[in-house]
Amino acid sequence: SQTIHQWPATLVQPVGSPLSLECTVEGTSNPNLYWYRQAAGRGLQLLFYSVGIGQISSEVPQNLSASRPQDRQFILSSKKLLLSDSGFYLCAWRPTGGTEAFFGQGTRLTVV
Amino acid sequence: SQQGEEDPQALSIQEGENATMNCSYKTSINNLQWYRQNSGRGLVHLILIRSNEREKHSGRLRVTLDTSKKSSSLLITASRAADTASYFCATGASRNSGYALNFGKGTSLLVTP
Numbered sequence: 001s002q003t004i005h006q007w008p009a010t011l012v013q014p015v016g017s018p019l020s021l022e023c024t025v026e027g028t029s030n031p032n033l034y035w036y037r038q039a040a041g042r043g044l045q046l047l048f049y050s051v052g053i054g055q056i057s058s059e060v061p062q063n064l065s066a067s068r069p070q071d072r073q074f075i076l077s078s079k080k081l082l083l084s085d086s087g088f089y090l091c092a093w094r095p096t097g098g099t100e101a102f103f104g105q106g107t108r109l110t111v112v
Numbered sequence: 113s114q115q116g117e118e119d120p121q122a123l124s125i126q127e128g129e130n131a132t133m134n135c136s137y138k139t140s141i142n143n144l145q146w147y148r149q150n151s152g153r154g155l156v157h158l159i160l161i162r163s164n165e166r167e168k169h170s171g172r173l174r175v176t177l178d179t180s181k182k183s184s185s186l187l188i189t190a191s192r193a194a195d196t197a198s199y200f201c202a203t204g205a206s207r208n209s210g211y212a213l214n215f216g217k218g219t220s221l222l223v224t225p
Contacts, residue, residue: 006154032211043200043217044155059212090154094213099143099204101213103154 002027006091006104013111019064019078021107023091026072031093033074034101035066038088050074051096086111117216118201124222131188133219135201136181142204144177146186149198149218158186158199191223 006023013019025031032051036044046059048066056066063082067075074091091104118135125131137144143162147155161168161177161184168175174187188195198218205212 034212036215044215046212046214049212088152092155092213094211099160100145100157101147101155101202103156105154106152108152 002093002102004091004093004102004104006107008107009105010108011110013081013109015083015111016080019076019081019085019109021076021089021091021109023074023076023104024072025074025093028093028095029071030096031072032096033068034092034094035074035076036090036092038090038106040087044090048076081111083111085109118199118219120219121217122220122222124224125191127192127223127225129191129223131191131195131221131223133186133199133221135184135186135216137184137201137203138182139203139205141179144175144184145202145213146173146175146184147200147202147215149200151197155200155215188221191221193223193225196221196223 003026034049035047037047038044048056048058050056050068053068053071064078089107092101094101118133141163143160145160146158148158149155159170159173159175161175163179172189177184198220200215200218202213202215205214
């Protein structure tokens with residue numbers, strides 16, 4: 001069966017520090033991968049998605065970047081965090097040609 | 113961009129009552145999905161309705177879709193305290209390099225015993 005792992009669950013980082021959130025999927029190949037951000041009490045904002053290794057599409061201009069170094073690995077990064085980067089980050093995958101998305105448990109990022 | 117918009121933003125009911133949440137969207141769709149999110153957790157898929165369907169049932173869930181009005185509703189019958197969560201509708205959008213799900217802002221449902 002397929003599983004998605006996202007870590008860490010919580011993270012407190014100072015302004016100006018770097019960020020690296022990792023997401024891996026098991027039990028499937030060539031998944032579509034997504035990073036979403038959810039501000040407190042708000043909906044999900046799509047940040048990045050990827051249809052294959054090295055293929056990254058950015059939805060909104062921001063202080064973040066994403067990379068997909070392996071088929072089932074999706075990384076969200078920042079060189080210098082801003083206070084506004086605080087939020088709940090969710091990784092998700094969807095099988096190619098499928099409709100349903102499967103989410104990780106999320107990372108609560110607080111930038112102080 | 114956020115395609116779907118749910119209303120109400122928040123809904124408080126008592127156990128046993130029915131909960132109805134609505135979703136409106138802007139562009140043509142192939143399908144519409146509903147997800148549930150427990151506080152501080154990831155989203156879980158509940159049900160999908162295709163654009164050629166008008167109504168779909170799954171257990172205590174009933175989803176309707178009106179493509180002429182670009183709207184959908186999620187009905188949870190005989191609600192339980194465990195139904196307390198946020199509920200989101202999602203529509204798919206094809207991009208030049210892929211397919212992405214856009215979510216609304218969600219309806220926060222509180223079911224009190």
